[in-house]
Amino acid sequence: MAETEPYESALDSIPGAHPYPRTSRYHDAEIGVHRRADGTEVRYTKRRLLPPLDEKTEPHTVGAGERPDLLGQRFLGDPGQWWRIADANPVLDPRDLTDEPGRVIGIPLAGGFPRGERRV
DSSP states (O other): OOOOOHHHHHHHHSTTOOSSOTTSTTTTSOEEEEEOTTSOEEEEEOOOOOOOTTSOEEEEEOOTTOOHHHHHHHHHSOGGGHHHHHHTTTOSSGGGGTSSTTOEEEEEOGGGOOTTOOOO
């Protein structure tokens, strides 16, 4: 039998606790609870709807060999943030972002500031 990590049991005892880190695309998704006939509760993540496409973006022309994770690292400082770029563009499959060199996609502005400007 696998041991339960201490943080997992702690999260279960906190009302409204969320199992996803702040950097996850599912962090703000609602957690549902399904009760089986035997009374067992099964927690699940409810459907995540895409945010409106009105987020400010900066245009980027896709180069050969670029991938969503590389764009996440380059523009947002974390390859795991590729989903922010996917959310800012009307694609169902994130690979569609970079499969065609020369395509212009929108890159969300990190922190809401255009690149090149520094706020102190």
